[in-house]
Amino acid sequence: MQRILNCRTHDFAKPAAASELVQAIVASEGRVIMAEVAAGASPLYGEVTNGELLCAFGCDLLLVKGMNCRTQAIQGCENLAHFKALTGRLIGVSMEVLADPSLDDPRACNLNNLALLQEADFYCLTAYDKPGVTTERVIDALRQIRAMTDKMILVAKFYASGLAEPQEYARYVLEGADGVMIPAPASCRGASEEKVACALAAVQAVGGVGITTLSSSQEGADEDTVRQIALASKRCGADMYNFGDAGVAGMADPQALYAFSMAVRGRRHTWVRMAASLAR
Template sequence: MKRTFELNFEDMMNISKKDLLLSISSSEGRTVMAETDVAKQPIVYGVSNPELAAAFGADMITLNLFDFDAPFIFGIDDKDLAISDASDMVNKSAEIQKILHRNSADRDYIRKIKNVVGRLLGVNMEPIPKNINYCEGRKLNKKNLEKASELGFDYIVITGNPKTGITNEDILNGIKEAADILGDKAIIIAGKMHGAGSDNIYDPKVLQDFSKAGADIILIGAPGTIPGLDFELCRRQISAIHETGKMALTAIGTSQEGANLNVIQDMALMSKMAGADIQHIGDAGYGGIALPENIAALSIAIRGKRHTYRRMAYSLRK
């Protein structure tokens, strides 16, 4: 089985859930995930943030704020509209609506996006509490889970954006629902990278409960990202996850994805020493993506320039 940083374009397009989990496990902590906010204009004109994250060394790209009711990725879907500011959005609203209608009816939409980005694609899905007003197309529910399976996402991430009030119980219930619907179609990643308007997770037992509920990979904050989460606590949490036979993902999701290179490198090395199987870097640098050089810095820190450059060069090899 190839390791994730050895997967080429064809591998990425056709890999099964079972083989992807084996590929991640075989990589010995050297898998890089980058999150991008697809509801924002990209930071570089003419190229989407997912493509940029891929170019700087990410193996897996997670789409944040993706709307299942109105699929649209800036930098890809608006390439013929030449939108540069808010007035363009208003003036070309009719054209945008046509694109949204077309995308909503396209069962191969995400497969086509994968063909552009050349990476494994996942999506954030949020188990929003009933008392929180939130966009329906971004919620974790039966309808959106079925769409995620149909569209061909490689994985989903059950977590919470800031101020959503998502609790540990919400995540636990979301895992159970996702496991019933997705089966062997997509990997389920679940956990918290910050409080999400509720509480941070410190108790390893909570993480084991996520695993037993059906999550394939458990998400926790990287050392130094949330108050009190140091290397030792991170190591204990990951050990508890591994005891259940599941893998662990450490996330930089507290806007530190826009920090200096040495901060990213320190977090990456501490996460690797703690036993992380995947390392995630979030979307809060500028304009819905980590600083691109920080994606590369994380990759180089945990797998060196040789494997980082391979991943960058494999971008669209068919």
């Protein structure tokens, strides 16, 4: 697989093992953008899905959040396979790690739901700061998923206190994750460039993809703020950047995403991604 920057629809249509996708992301030298789409949110404009809109503004990968794995319904289209066909991008699915692994939740991270997601190109294990959702619980879920797939697995563990210690992020990679999300500089309390850079370096040192995430509702901030966060993330050495879904209508603010893209990779790569036909 060539670097993500050079991939087009026919490249994204091919199955990619974790090792191939990781290499394609790292080879892009900090110029890959992923954006989340809330499956249950009505599209901002009824004529297109939110995913299509984000792609039109320059994102490379899409991460579907809050999807019922049994129905695979995404507002504005038929299902996950249809969503991929409409956008021509790599599509990941976020599954929430719950404190009780035995709960029969169609959106939770478990093997039953994983078996239904063969159309997904990669997975994200999302863990919020809730009672019982500990590091060990996340690692237990990660080990189970890793044993069943060779696709890329990301971990997004959030903490009310801000950032975790660098070695905790690195541990997820040592336990089987291919990449880890870390709050972008200034996106949560105490997220200084120094701390974020140390966390990213720890993940990368053990072979993982270091991802900064803008997911504290600042994905709906003004363009200048987003641009500053973008440049700070790149200075910290991130391999990839993630936008959360709280910008507008269950997705990032498309204009904020465009500003971010222009800041980290300039006009050439931004406009080519925006303009490239799905027939390529």
